[in-house]
Amino acid sequence: MWANVLTVVLFNAFLFYTLKNNVNEKTKSLDFPVNRLFMKLFKTSNIQMVNDCQVYFGFDLPSVIIDRQSKKFLFVNVNVS
Numbered sequence: 909m910w911a912n913v914l915t916v917v918l919f920n921a922f923l924f925y926t927l928k929n930n931v932n933e934k935t936k937s938l939d940f941p942v943n944r945l946f947m948k949l950f951k952t953s954n955i956q957m958v959n960d961c962q963v964y965f966g967f968d969l970p971s972v973i974i975d976r977q978s979k980k981f982l983f984v985n986v987n988v989s
Contacts, residue, residue, distance in 0.1 A: 938970035
């Protein structure tokens with residue numbers, strides 16, 4: 909169920925943020941809860957350690973996922989036209 913909820917949230921965020929300007933600035937706010945989750949999970953306040961854990965576990969932040977998906981969406985639609 910958690911995977912379905914996360915998928916729906918990311919899809920809605922993708923749709924919302926692709927329609928707006930300054931996509932990177934607005935999607936950074938979605939990274940905060942994820943970073944806080946990792947901080948609590950590993951009991952640290954060091955953001956560098958959190959970033960390292962995310963890299964080692966292969967966990968992409970929502971801003972990275974939305975950016976990648978928006979580029980993929982634009983690439984597909986530009987090639988179709």
